Amino acid sequence: MDSPEAQLLIEQKQELIDRYLQGQEPNFLEKMTTRLDEYFYRVFEKSIAARKMVISGSPFAIIALGGYGRKEQCIHSDVDLLILFDKTIPPDVEAFVQELLYPLWDARFEVGYAVRSVNECIKMSFERFDILTTVLDARFICGASLIYSSFMEKFRQQLAAKHLKPTLNYLYENGEKRLQDFGDSSYLVSPDVKSGFGGLRDYHTLLWYAKIKSNIKTRRDLEYYGFLSHFEYENLEDALTYIWDVRNRLHHISNRKNDTLHFEHQAEVAGLMDYADTSGSAQVEVFLGELHEKMDFLKQIYQITFEDIVSTCRVKKDSVNPRPTKTDGLVVKKRRLCFANTVTIIQHPDLLLRIFLESGQTRIPLSIEARRIASEFRHLVDDEVRTDPACVKIFKRILGMSMWKFNVLNVMLTTGILAQFIPEFSPLVHKIQYNQYHLFPVDKHSIRCVQILNGFKDPGDTMMRTLYNSVFKEIRNKNVLLVAGLLHDIGKADPAKEHSRRGARIAGPVVDRLGFSPVEKEDILFLIENHLFLAKTATRRDIYDEETAVYTAHKIGKIRLLRMLFLITVADSKATGPKAWNDWTENLIKDLFFKTMSIIKTGELASKKTQRLIDKKKKDVLALLRESWREEEVTRQLSAMSRRYLLYVPPQNIVDHINLFRNLGDQEYIWQITKESESDMRIVSICGKDKPGFYSKLAGVFFQNNIDIVGSQAYFLGDSHFLDIFNVRPPQDRLFEKEKWEKAGQDLSMALEDDHYLDNVLEKIPTEVIISSGSRPEDNQVRIDNETSSFFTIIEVLTYDFPGLLFAITNTLYRSGINVNVAMVATKVDQVIDVFYVREIEGDQKIESKEKLNQIKTAIINRLPQIQSKEVMNEKN
DSSP, rough: OOOOOHHHHHHHHHHHHHHHHHHHOOOOHHHHHHHHHHHHHHHHHHHHHHHHHTTTOEEEEEEHHHHHHOOOTTTTTTEEEEEEEEEETTTHHHHHHHHHHHHHHTTOOOOEEEEEEEOOOHHHHHOOOOOEEEHHHHOOOOOOOHHHHHHHHHHHIIIIIIIIIHHHHHHHHHHHHHHHHHOOOOOOOOBTTTTTTTHHHHHHHHHHHHHHOOOOOOHHHHHHSSSOOHHHHHHHHHHHHHHHHHHHHHHHTTSSSOOOOOHHHHHHHHHHOOOOOOSBBBBBHHHHHHHHHHHHHHHHHHHHHHHHHHHHHHHOOOGOOEEEOOOOOOEEETTTESSSSSSHHHHOOOOHHHHHHHHHHHHHOOOOHHHHHHHHHHOOOOOOHHHHHHHHHHHHHHHTEEEEEESSSHHHHHHHHHHSSSSSGGGGGGOOOOOSSOOHHHHHHHHHHHHHHHTSEEEEEESHHHHHHHHHHHHHHHHHHHHHHHHGGGGSOOOOOOOHHHHHHHHHHHHTTTTOHHHHHHHHHHHHHTTTHHHHHHHHOOOOOOOHHHHHHHHHHHHHHHHHHHHHHHHHHHHHOOTOHHHHHHHHHHHHHHHHHHHHSSSSOOOOHHHHHHHHHHHHHHHHHHHSHHHHHHHHHTTTTTTTHHHHHHHHHHHHHHHHHHHHTTTSSEEEEEOOOOOSSSEEEEEEEOTTHHHHHHHHHHHHOOEEEEEEEEETTTTEEEEEEEEEEEOOOOGGHHHHHHHHHHHHHHHHHHHHTHHHTTTSSSSSEOOOOSSSOOOOOOEEEESSSSOOOEEEEEOOOOOOOOHHHHHHHHHHHEEEEEEEEETTTTTTEEEEEEEETTTTSSOOOHHHHHHHHHHHHHHHHHEEEEHHHHHHH
16 A cells, blocks of 8 residues: 555554454544544645645644544544635645545545535535534544634534524434434344434434533533433443444444444344353343343433423423423423422322323323433332222223323333333343344333234224224223233243243233233233234134134134234234234234134034025126036036135136136146236146146246245145145246246146156255354254144144245155145244145045154155354354
8 A cells, every 4th residue: 555654544443453352442432533533643744735735825624523523433434524724725635635535545444525614614514414413523633723713613603693493403303304214223123223213323412412502522521511410421321332332343243334233243243242151152132132221221311302402492481380280299391291399209109100191191291300200219119009909090091092103101111110010021121032023122012012902993094904993992891902912922031932821820910910800810811822823823724724713713712802812913913023914914814813703603614604605606606607608517617616715715716717627628737827916926826637746846846947935725626636826926037927937837747747857956955054043043843733624734844944945845745645735834033834734645634643744754854954053154164
């Protein structure tokens, strides 16, 4: 490199990073800043272009901006500079910029700069918020210090004289926009540690606010000038040190500026920060829990700032004086709910609950001071308060007021009052479920579930929202539903896998304290223990099989339980994230709910209503085919179809399938490919002669042609023909989709003709799958269910997704003498569960032999790839 100054900086930076990663550099951010400052000193002193400008009467100052100006320089943070002239900008500045910055750019430093005059810079500062905040952080490095001091003096004068209120409004509006853009990071499992709520930007906002109002110089001044208490300042320092540490580790492993702690980096960051158990495995959940605790504190710091901004800019003079509320001991001041005094709280600890009830009823937020007091006095919420009928009643009313737009229950959580009132909830606070399935920590997820349940009070403007609203209205005791929603994951306080049963045991004493009757308690514990039942059944069983609905109805038994379980299932899935909730899942759960409701109400499946629906559908099909088919042919064809098929397949689809059958002739199969109207999926309807291994061969052909099977249904047309309906993702290259389907059709014909045609495709299935996981991956599992269905053996395969998964399993089943009739794909955390309804090829019956079942399990396990974690592989290498 041509520049010795830049070479020295690179060496110094690497030495600092090495010492930091070894835990030997506690003042890393400040020392990184100092090394950069020293580089600019050296270049400025040696620069001929700088000397020319100074001699010619154009002195200038080099000023650090942003994080560099605050002396908070992380490993790959941007370096923002301002080259400031008093009035005119000479042409020689271009040569100086080249001397100063080109070596840094060559060395891959992210350097941004601006060259401006004093008046130009001040004008732009009050026109653009992003420039204003960088100027607030401005710090003199070298050059003409008088230019810097003159600039800052003029900036402060104009800020105080004309721009104070607009600037504070900028801070407020920027915070609102930031929440929309980045989300509340204290709620997210993959947080943005800089820009998300709970990230470093919350602290920056407080710092900017303090600089605007009081012209503070350093972070320490936040306590001296009264913006934070001593306790809050100490907690701020602790939180900042921790989050900066996380950010630096993230920069290091990403080898770039990266502020979002994505799932794939979490284990490595945890390892670098010495979170490890006795075996050396990274304790990612512990690490993420502590990170969320720190970020939650920063969010509260931001809320302090937000309230001060509101009180400075937006509160009317007549709202400053306290006014009483309907609750003695509480007042409203500056449009915020406050305690009248702390003595009253000691005398009446129930005020620690009543203030949240008052907030929910009036939609007036608690002041930051009230939150502080509630947190400091939370120890007064003791057993006497927990069992007081009046306090219990208050808590139940608070549950019903927790809405998404006014989150009173979450304020109870952040102050510690919720966990004090329900001590069993404490282990869930900041607890992380380390997987790609849950977006939120367990405590936030539980509260979000309650909010979604309360949201069903609003009928909304969609068919599904109307359904949820109508079911919600039918529930007589909403408290049973809401308490079950709040406590449904309380079993996750224990690391045991079966959290549902564990949760029901933990919740028992809580429900007793909350004064529920024995019947209500039984309902709540049932809902907690079975809150996953509907979702699992809908996504892992063939809901078009009549026995599935019968099994579900027998398990639930009562209509009131079904209604509540349905809503909790929806709320729990919605509160989990998009991998647990989508249109497909929603419709499956809805259909299972209606089928189960019908069975519970009528006491039987083959009701007169069901028969009427089938008879009507037959008439509709006859009407549609009258012109092209003879009536007796259609009637004969319909009589060969199963009730299950006739009940759940729409008339027009039945017509299409009958036409497929008519056009089959002597061919082995015929298919029809259509595009789903509301998604980018394809429906492949295949009619053919019943032949063992057809599903396996089709799965192999689809794998060979990069077509993913999402799910399928199988039906029989008489004794010798079948109808399979597949939902698949289309080929990636849509321009040649027609040609791709033609190629797949040719391959399928070859596979049906030659039983070993796809042997070479088997070789493409991986023997090892590497996943990103902070802990040891779960082993591949095979489960057999021979109870749910009278006609099929149900095989569940739990593994991690990989190319050719369905073909690997179905080919193994086929080679074991097993035929696949129905296949489904479900999701469990970051794994997949493939579910197969199967029968023996010989005899066409369920698999009853235990020896045969064990052979099948072993064959499937042996065919699945070995699962390795990315982190373990890195350690080996």
